[in-house]
Amino acid sequence: MKPETDFKTPSVAAEGIVKDFGTFTALKRVDLTIDQNEFFTLLGPSGCGKTTLLRLIAGFEAPTEGEIKLMGENIATLPPFKRSINTVFQNYALFPHMTVSENIGFGLKMLGKPRAEIAARVDEMLALVKLQDFAKRRTGQLSGGQQQRVALARALAPSPRVLLLDEPLSALDYKLRKEMQVELKRLQTETGITFIFVTHDQEEALTMSDRIAVMSAGEVLQVGDARAIYDRPANRFVADFIGEANFLEGRVESREGTQHRVALAGGTLAATGDVPVDPGAAVTVMIRPEHVQIVAEKTEGGLPALLERTVFLGTDTHYYLRMQDGAEFIAREQNRSATVTPFAPGANVHIMVDAQSTRLLRD
């Protein structure tokens, strides 16, 4: 084992992980490094392989190919009870025949810790999740939110190196989910344990994570912090999955470094891409609805569009537009003043986007 002071070794590293279930490939060569003390989120639609990856890290499944490293050591062949990794299960999986205290102390008991040490640690955990008054209750007598906190305390009690959370908030109602998001982030900061969080909820991912891995069909499409994923999506799937996005088809006219000029129906736009694309190539540009400004007259760098529908939402106004090539386009503007009247449907308008907000996508 590496010394405790080594902060550079990744907490968890997946190297070339492939997982087949019979003829179905759940994970197609996944490479990921998760740093120590990081809140890392695996985000993707159901069936994308995120839970499979979590189960591989926990040790409930063995990878078909590849290595899983915990603090630099390959643990792919170790059974779950020999990994310093604990899981918060989706439906909590609390032991129904035990009290809250017994549930929380279970891991320590199995590790053969002395009774007094277990009792002290259980008290500490009960305080951490604010359940001191429920120590002697059976878990069946608790509400969903309380069960969730017991599950968290139980997984944290043995001080694992890594905590895995499998959609732990999906069974809670909206308000509780919001509270638990803050609570989880607090616990992660206080304990300094690496959290790997699985969710299909982009809002949850953006709220809590230090970094997010967006997955689809057994592949990791992009890894980055919330801003990177949202503002600079790697491809169309990521852009579409996280937040709202408009996609316009065009052709690269010219480029200067990563700045491209893209010819679209009715005009040209300056677009930014991470990799240079040669002139003449067919591309897609992605524009977030809130990055768009709508103007009445044609100006330099504007694209003509027909306003079909306006929806007034109090704080925002949504504009449903149709581009010259027939593509739908949504723009969202904040209502900064009560005196401004929104554009009327049927008007011919122009949309303006700055070059940094116009992303060039390769596919």
Place this chain on the structure above:
Amino acid sequence: MSVTKEHSERLRREDVRQRWLLSVPALITIILFAAGPLLVVLLFSFMERGDYGGVKFGQFSLEGWISVVFTKDIFDDSLILAEANLSIFWRSVKLALLTMIGALLVGFPTAYFIANRPASDRNLWLFLITIPFWTNLLVRTFAIMDLIRNTGHINRTLMSLGVIDEPIQMLFTDGAVLFGLVYVYLPLMVLPIYASLEKLDHRLVEAGYDLYANRFQVLRHVVLPGCKPGIIAGCILVFIPAIGAYVTPRVLGGGKNMMMGNFIEQQFGPARNWPLGSALSITLLIIVMVLLIAYVRQDAKKGDTDAQ
């Protein structure tokens, strides 16, 4: 106001009457097939024995009950403990408990094995478990006899292999009865345990592994407590018929290794002592009830301390 009150009162009475009417079929079944026969047995146990079997109606006597545990000294007619009877009771309780334990030791791994098969295969395994039920109990018991008697297959094979010179006496021993009882009642243990194992949330097992419990610890701390209701049901289902077993001890135990079932049969048959037979039947019932109540009490007490 009083009119509506009267009306609602009448409705209530009608409702009560209808409820009684609806439960009539159930009541008839209970009286006719459960409480009634039991009452007859109870009455018979308190009557004078008939000379050629049966009882003398209307002639009250405690003779039957006294003979359950006492026997008259042949010289001075004083009552002495009937050791033969007591040893039969003891053998019955002992063999029933051992049968229960044996069936549990064999049945739990079997149920666990089936519950861990792919869902599509489980029904086939369960089917295999229940197949022996289709064959007549007597036939199966004689088959065991054919296996273990002195000139049976096991002894003959061992002798021809030169492992033993003399046949091992297996038939007509308590061991033979125990083996037969375990074999006969095994499905009654496997099925309820399987049912509770199948319902056991597999994520609990994973949670156990996740929290550093090895395979044995998961079995001990997660699986066993999780299927406790099934284990208890299986134990009760095996113990009760085993203590009153008749065919198995008769065929495999011979005349010496009687159990209560055979003893009772003897009173209604060759011994022509119906009051004693009835009293013995009630005694058997009481033994089972006392053991069950003792278990329930103890379990409730344990549950209380658990919750504290």
